[in-house]
Amino acid sequence: MDKTHSSGGRPVPTVADVAAAAGVSTATVSRCLNSPTVVSEKTLKRVMEAVERLGYSPNFSARALASNRTNMVGAIIPTMENAIFARGLQAFQEELQRHGRTLLVASSSYRLDLEEQQIKTLSARGADALLLIGYQRDARIYDYLEKRDIPVVLTWASRPDSGLLSVGFDNRKAMKQLADMVIQEGYTAIGCISAETGTNDRARDRVEGIRAAMRDAHLDPGTLQLIETTYSIENGEAAFAQLMSGAAQPEVVMCGNDVLAIGALKGAASLGLRVPEDVAITGFDDIELAQVAPYPLTTVHVPHRRMGQLAARVLVETLDGLEPPSVELPVEICRRQTL
Amino acid sequence: MDKTHSSGGRPVPTVADVAAAAGVSTATVSRCLNSPTVVSEKTLKRVMEAVERLGYSPNFSARALASNRTNMVGAIIPTMENAIFARGLQAFQEELQRHGRTLLVASSSYRLDLEEQQIKTLSARGADALLLIGYQRDARIYDYLEKRDIPVVLTWASRPDSGLLSVGFDNRKAMKQLADMVIQEGYTAIGCISAETGTNDRARDRVEGIRAAMRDAHLDPGTLQLIETTYSIENGEAAFAQLMSGAAQPEVVMCGNDVLAIGALKGAASLGLRVPEDVAITGFDDIELAQVAPYPLTTVHVPHRRMGQLAARVLVETLDGLEPPSVELPVEICRRQTL
Numbered sequence: 315m316d317k318t319h320s321s322g323g324r325p326v327p328t329v330a331d332v333a334a335a336a337g338v339s340t341a342t343v344s345r346c347l348n349s350p351t352v353v354s355e356k357t358l359k360r361v362m363e364a365v366e367r368l369g370y371s372p373n374f375s376a377r378a379l380a381s382n383r384t385n386m387v388g389a390i391i392p393t394m395e396n397a398i399f400a401r402g403l404q405a406f407q408e409e410l411q412r413h414g415r416t417l418l419v420a421s422s423s424y425r426l427d428l429e430e431q432q433i434k435t436l437s438a439r440g441a442d443a444l445l446l447i448g449y450q451r452d453a454r455i456y457d458y459l460e461k462r463d464i465p466v467v468l469t470w471a472s473r474p475d476s477g478l479l480s481v482g483f484d485n486r487k488a489m490k491q492l493a494d495m496v497i498q499e500g501y502t503a504i505g506c507i508s509a510e511t512g513t514n515d516r517a518r519d520r521v522e523g524i525r526a527a528m529r530d531a532h533l534d535p536g537t538l539q540l541i542e543t544t545y546s547i548e549n550g551e552a553a554f555a556q557l558m559s560g561a562a563q564p565e566v567v568m569c570g571n572d573v574l575a576i577g578a579l580k581g582a583a584s585l586g587l588r589v590p591e592d593v594a595i596t597g598f599d600d601i602e603l604a605q606v607a608p609y610p611l612t613t614v615h616v617p618h619r620r621m622g623q624l625a626a627r628v629l630v631e632t633l634d635g636l637e638p639p640s641v642e643l644p645v646e647i648c649r650r651q652t653l
Numbered sequence: 654m655d656k657t658h659s660s661g662g663r664p665v666p667t668v669a670d671v672a673a674a675a676g677v678s679t680a681t682v683s684r685c686l687n688s689p690t691v692v693s694e695k696t697l698k699r700v701m702e703a704v705e706r707l708g709y710s711p712n713f714s715a716r717a718l719a720s721n722r723t724n725m726v727g728a729i730i731p732t733m734e735n736a737i738f739a740r741g742l743q744a745f746q747e748e749l750q751r752h753g754r755t756l757l758v759a760s761s762s763y764r765l766d767l768e769e770q771q772i773k774t775l776s777a778r779g780a781d782a783l784l785l786i787g788y789q790r791d792a793r794i795y796d797y798l799e800k801r802d803i804p805v806v807l808t809w810a811s812r813p814d815s816g817l818l819s820v821g822f823d824n825r826k827a828m829k830q831l832a833d834m835v836i837q838e839g840y841t842a843i844g845c846i847s848a849e850t851g852t853n854d855r856a857r858d859r860v861e862g863i864r865a866a867m868r869d870a871h872l873d874p875g876t877l878q879l880i881e882t883t884y885s886i887e888n889g890e891a892a893f894a895q896l897m898s899g900a901a902q903p904e905v906v907m908c909g910n911d912v913l914a915i916g917a918l919k920g921a922a923s924l925g926l927r928v929p930e931d932v933a934i935t936g937f938d939d940i941e942l943a944q945v946a947p948y949p950l951t952t953v954h955v956p957h958r959r960m961g962q963l964a965a966r967v968l969v970e971t972l973d974g975l976e977p978p979s980v981e982l983p984v985e986i987c988r989r990q991t992l
Binding site: 369384385386393394395397400401403404407408411416417418419420421435436439458461547573576579580602603605606608609 | 797
């Protein structure tokens with residue numbers, strides 16, 4: 315094997331140098347670097363010490379060209395600012411790491427055009443596979459990825475009939491379950507603060523879940539007072555104030571996520587309204603702080619860690635040539651103090 | 654230029670094909686792909702339409718080998734589960750994207766050994782530069798990165814005397830400022846819930862800030878009741894209960910971050926203690942929910958978005974051959990209801 319030289323003229327150590335120094339074959343060195351879990355701890359230690367001592371760095375660019383695999387997996391999420399995506403992503407990354415994969419992250423600010431651009435960037439930069447949130451995007455994007463043989467797993471949604479691989483949950487069913495409970499408690503004047511439903515399938519499905527529960531209970535879904543906004547505490551507070559200033563004040567405000575619900579709670583405090591005596595409020599996601607802030611929030615618990623972990627496994631299996639099935643995870647209603 | 658063929662036998666479009674289709678030079682195509690902001694909107698549109706129509710995908714692996722640049726920047730953070738890191742990272746990524754760079758993320762679970770492993774993985778995978786949190790790590794890691802010509806920016810800390818490039822703030826000074834205010838309010842029995850100070854320079858500097866304020870006020874820093882734990886609401890609650898069950902109950906509990914402080918607030922509620930009448934509680938970070946949950950929290954506002962944005966700029970400038978100086982950002986004490 316030829317020795318190449320760095321720009322400084324110093325010889326760059328090769329895998330053969332590492333193998334010689336550790337007294338093992340080059341195949342063993344390769345296994346230690348790519349699949350450390352299948353190597354004995356003693357061998358791994360000896361090889362990694364040699365890697366360390368020689369300052370060896372496997373040339374992934376050369377390898378990527380040769381094998382068409384970079385062992386990098388991309389994820390595009392709407393925003394890292396919502397803790398729930400960040401936590402799901404953390405679990406996704408931990409599981410990828412266990413399988414020797416590195417995570418590439420981009421966020422799209424909930425914009426489909428930016429997401430498309432990022433899908434192309436990550437593909438071009440060598441992502442072997444992608445995690446995407448939700449299923450709503452132009453069909454040509456799925457074509458683009460299929461042409462390039464880049465498997466995709468969709469999360470935060472479940473569409474077994476779409477033919478796309480997903481590890482998620484049914485947003486409509488989850489929100490309907492919560493709305494069924496709300497209606498059973500006797501609430502009939504329902505308000506809803508949602509993310510934009512035009513570009514966000516999860517938001518749309520959740521609103522649809524409320525309407526379905528209303529229909530089942532013989533309430534007119536046309537009476538649902540819906541405000542669409544972008545996810546932030548401030549926007550939740552403003553939307554709540556708007557709902558409460560209308561002619562027909564809702565008795566319950568169902569929010570599209572916990573961040574909006576916390577804004578609504580803040581709005582209720584500003585208006586001097588007691589929760590749930592004067593107005594009930596619900597969330598969606600069960601972020602860590604939903605349990606405490608400012609009252610323990612009634613919400614839908616999304617299995618974000620499990621979802622991230624399974625999504626990683628499903629992608630790794632797909633890259634290994636298997637055909638894992640889609641997974642639909644159950645959600646859980648967390649009844650706390652705001653309903 | 655030779656046409657290469659994909660495994661399916663379909664000719665893969667080259668940059669020359671795109672140039673011909675768009676009626677521009679190959680250099681212009683290259684500029685559109687690498688520095689879109691320096692190209693006119695009209696040209697960019699024409700070229701990107703051709704890219705799209707032909708299904709052209711620049712071969713970044715080949716280019717990476719040729720130029721030794723991948724335009725990928727790595728970030729290793731302790732955890733994505735703390736919203737404050739996620740938000741700083743979001744700003745970092747947005748700014749990188751503006752400069753045509755893609756972000757690679759890994760998280761180390763606050764473990765220095767895992768961080769070292771991830772630094773090597775990201776370097777091997779072709780990261781041109783790295784963002785790291787804090788300055789505490791073995792000197793040989795900095796050597797390793799210097800040998801490979803991979804610039805690093807340290808964030809969440811400021812050590813202008815270390816010779817390392819940083820965009821951060823002074824944790825000791827920030828916490829001292831808050832502790833000065835606490836002591837000025839008449840509190841003398843001080844408790845502290847901190848992350849492990851042995852492996853976390855930010856945590857250690859914050860505790861040191863409290864001790865410095867005590868010394869300045871002629872209080873014995875040996876009387877500081879310190880509990881070290883890992884960051885979570887549950888751990889904050891447990892540590893608070895432990896502090897309150899001791900012989901000398903603190904009058905104020907200063908927490909190493911907002912997540913621990915929210916745990917302490919939960920603990921106070923469980924014990925039937927009023928905040929701040931029976932015990933005052935402070936945080937650090939000013940996460941979005943600190944303003945509401947469960948009471949508006951007195952804390953230190955960290956300019957996380959500004960820090961992420963400037964860290965990206967400083968790295969891009971360094972990669973462009975400039976030598977930007979380190980930046981120390983000011984923090985702000987947010988006095989709310991818990992003190």
